[in-house]
Amino acid sequence: MRIKLYENRDFMRRTQIKLMQEEVHIWCIRWKEVIPVFEYYQLMLDQKEKEKMEEYYFYEDRMRYVAGKVITKLVLIQYLEEEEISFLSHKFGKPYYKSISGKQDIEFNISHSGEMILVAFSRDAKIGVDIQEIIDCSEYLEIARSFFEPEEVKNIEESNSKELFFQYWSAKEAYLKAIGVGLLKGMSFFSVKDGVIKENGRKKDHWKLIPIKVQGYAAYIALKEKEKSGK
Incomplete structure (x- = not known):
């Protein structure tokens, strides 16, 4: 692709x-x-x-x-x-x-x-695609603890990085938009740590998370290639 x-x-x-x-x-x-x-x-x-x-x-x-x-x-x-x-x-x-x-x-x-x-x-x-402007957000750790998967929260706490918080947020929204469920299901049922999508600890096969470089923003596209006819 x-x-x-x-x-x-x-x-x-x-x-x-x-x-x-x-x-x-x-x-x-x-x-x-x-x-x-x-x-x-x-x-x-x-x-x-x-x-x-x-x-x-x-x-x-x-x-x-x-x-x-x-x-x-x-x-x-x-x-x-x-x-x-x-x-x-x-x-x-x-x-x-x-x-x-x-x-x-x-x-x-x-x-x-x-x-x-x-x-x-x-x-x-x-x-699914998402972009987030990286803005001042003093509550980013609290937001992560409320919405993210525990390993993601640990990474953000250890790095003390709001940039990583926005990267995770963008990647998560891109995946939610790709599968068409929006935010109603929450963000903690899956992880995007290290650019790999996992649900309940299991990798989602055939899915990719691709970062898009935009200065001052976090942006990702989540994609899953459709099966070719005849397969």
């Missing part, structure tokens, strides 16, 4: 980019640098999305939401060679679109934090 990273300059000329088999495309966009694009393409939001947008009181929160939706729709339209894409959502909120006859489905996932929007796409893998 090849991982390709795209940034703002690629977003502005995305028509030259195609999503091929056995590729994961990660779009890492600084939304503040292209605000006019997102303000213009707000027209792409459906009624429910517009209502959700209006629930955000602060402008930056609203624009992060809009930017995530717009990036995803514009890129999917290009990949699928369609004129319009509408989103649905699974039980716990993971977005998807209705299958298009004659075209292979593309799985995608969205995350945003601070000035960054992260969106991942694949034709061949189940995916």
